[in-house]
Amino acid sequence: MTNPTACLLIIGNEVLSGRTQDANLKYIATRLGEIGIPLREARVIPDVRETIVATINEVRAKFDHVFTTGGIGPTHDDITSECVAEAFGVPWEPHPEAWSRLEAHYARQTPPGDFNAARQRMATMPRGAVLIDNIVSIAPGFTMGNVHVLAGVPRIMQAMFEALAPTLKGGAPVVSATVHANGLMEGRIAEGLAAIQARYGDVEIGSYPYYRPGGGGVAVVAKGTDADAVKQAAHDVLVFLRACGAMPVEGEPA
Amino acid sequence: MTNPTACLLIIGNEVLSGRTQDANLKYIATRLGEIGIPLREARVIPDVRETIVATINEVRAKFDHVFTTGGIGPTHDDITSECVAEAFGVPWEPHPEAWSRLEAHYARQTPPGDFNAARQRMATMPRGAVLIDNIVSIAPGFTMGNVHVLAGVPRIMQAMFEALAPTLKGGAPVVSATVHANGLMEGRIAEGLAAIQARYGDVEIGSYPYYRPGGGGVAVVAKGTDADAVKQAAHDVLVFLRACGAMPVEGEPA
Structure with missing residues (x-):
């Protein structure tokens, strides 16, 4: 639907x-x-x-x-x-x-x-x-x-x-899952993220750099109405960021 | 221009x-x-x-x-x-x-x-x-x-x-002048403000209620590219709010 x-x-x-x-x-x-x-x-x-x-x-x-x-x-x-x-x-x-x-x-x-x-x-x-x-x-x-x-x-x-x-009669709720990693730069992970996005047509994967005193990183958000696909895509992101040498954490940066 | x-x-x-x-x-x-x-x-x-x-x-x-x-x-x-x-x-x-x-x-x-x-x-x-x-x-x-x-x-x-x-080549800067009064309600001043607006075709007069712990009021903003007209309109607003029994103050509410 x-x-x-x-x-x-x-x-x-x-x-x-x-x-x-x-x-x-x-x-x-x-x-x-x-x-x-x-x-x-x-x-x-x-x-x-x-x-x-x-x-x-x-x-x-x-x-x-x-x-x-x-x-x-x-x-x-x-x-x-x-x-x-x-x-x-x-x-x-x-x-x-x-x-x-x-x-x-x-x-x-x-x-x-x-x-x-x-x-x-x-x-x-x-x-x-x-x-x-x-x-x-x-x-x-x-x-x-x-x-x-x-x-x-x-x-x-x-x-x-x-x-x-x-x-208001809505459809399936939009759910999202976020993974973030301190110290990572978007330019290093862009190609890998694009490959994950290509595998999940119904999930929007967004990449958002953040800046904090003492350093920043990247938050990656998977979003969509198929909760299982969102969860799986976020898991793939987590595994990929770890493979990039980062220590990714589920959720938004504090 | x-x-x-x-x-x-x-x-x-x-x-x-x-x-x-x-x-x-x-x-x-x-x-x-x-x-x-x-x-x-x-x-x-x-x-x-x-x-x-x-x-x-x-x-x-x-x-x-x-x-x-x-x-x-x-x-x-x-x-x-x-x-x-x-x-x-x-x-x-x-x-x-x-x-x-x-x-x-x-x-x-x-x-x-x-x-x-x-x-x-x-x-x-x-x-x-x-x-x-x-x-x-x-x-x-x-x-x-x-x-x-x-x-x-x-x-x-x-x-x-x-x-x-x-x-960027702009025109005349947009200037604004604000008058606010604690304790006033928009509904009491609306007709008087409309009359002031009618006298100043080139000035936009906006009315914005505000809420603060212990009470609110109304901020009235005059805005336009004709600085003299903006100043005069704001002065008319000040006089009008005073006539409504309020103690209007120039500038935005703190």
């Missing part, structure tokens, strides 16, 4: 300008691997309407799932939700359930918050949106077709992702 | 799988802003030949500059260089200057390293490539047309970027 695929759109000028270090890609990529929906592409795009609409329409046709982060707050630069409506060609309108959740949330605050026009935008969604719960700050994300719209703030994004996760 | 634009391609399965946290986007974005070549898009793509070739050809037509990181080492999963050759439709062949630098480098090592077939791949480049110096680990990056091919390891990437930077 082929696994479903995913694309992540990171929406926000603050990431593209270098102000903010993205912290969502790594989380989403890791969790999607566990669920068996490998992330095949990620894009960082600005808060520009035409760019967001065109990109959503391009990638929702190309991947089984699209996840977006960012741009669903109350301010003028939060335009993801209305762009999703435009991409799907549906009205952007108050969502009754989101509306009542937010109205109740602001009424509960001490002193009561104002459910003003800006906050009402967070309860305005493409027609047909299915809510994604937000236990951190109430304002929900949503799913529209195969597009899952999440917050940009990492702890809110993570709460939304975990609320959504049980509904 | 309109500024030239840039796109970044982060090439590597290890970023898409969540194994590795990208550390290059923030550096490149920040430096490009200073140089006046704002980054308009970034993509993370896998070590897959057809994907790399198609993406390079798409974005080099769309942006003034394309920067790539990753995939130029000696191992079988390092295929960026040959993909650039394929994208440009030119031979991938030994580059005499890169070849002699690397040959000399390995000969200098104690004991002498082997300039083997895998390492020779790092001296093999698209015909017409212009070298980008690498003072950290010798093996050069290169520029092909408007595509600048850099290493993935951050300190090597940074050395290459700074070797390249003096040759």
Whole structure:
């Protein structure tokens, strides 16, 4: 069985300008691997309407799932939700359930918050949106077709992702096995690794140099959905690195 | 004058799988802003030949500059260089200057390293490539047309970027001014910020909530190439936040 695929759109000028270090890609990529929906592409795009609409329409046709982060707050630069409506060609309108959740949330605050026009935008969604719960700050994300719209703030994004996760049907989980060896240089092991890769068509073998005070080495990662093949490939790597005169160790370098 | 634009391609399965946290986007974005070549898009793509070739050809037509990181080492999963050759439709062949630098480098090592077939791949480049110096680990990056091919390891990437930077002709630098206020919620200031944004067409005003132990607030960033307008917009934000009853402070929250 082929696994479903995913694309992540990171929406926000603050990431593209270098102000903010993205912290969502790594989380989403890791969790999607566990669920068996490998992330095949990620894009960082600005808060520009035409760019967001065109990109959503391009990638929702190309991947089984699209996840977006960012741009669903109350301010003028939060335009993801209305762009999703435009991409799907549906009205952007108050969502009754989101509306009542937010109205109740602001009424509960001490002193009561104002459910003003800006906050009402967070309860305005493409027609047909299915809510994604937000236990951190109430304002929900949503799913529209195969597009899952999440917050940009990492702890809110993570709460939304975990609320959504049980509904995502993945294939076999992506598993990986790492072997590393201090003191080895990639250039010495490259040909042997290529030969191992050639024997395992369904396993991705990646080679990653690392640097540590006092010396570095190479970490070799075998990854795939066939757990037995991944294990066997990692074993072959271990034997090969030992034959190169190194003292390879299973797992990531500390 | 309109500024030239840039796109970044982060090439590597290890970023898409969540194994590795990208550390290059923030550096490149920040430096490009200073140089006046704002980054308009970034993509993370896998070590897959057809994907790399198609993406390079798409974005080099769309942006003034394309920067790539990753995939130029000696191992079988390092295929960026040959993909650039394929994208440009030119031979991938030994580059005499890169070849002699690397040959000399390995000969200098104690004991002498082997300039083997895998390492020779790092001296093999698209015909017409212009070298980008690498003072950290010798093996050069290169520029092909408007595509600048850099290493993935951050300190090597940074050395290459700074070797390249003096040759990049930018427009006006992108400058920014930040005002933050503890205790404010975005939903309270959204309408006022939108009104300020409406007065400054050439300034991007972004609103970013932050969370700190003991309370959070909102940081508002004004950004653009017109330094006077950026300064004036940030001043208007300061006055507005004060009118909301907050104690706004210039600069990023600590």
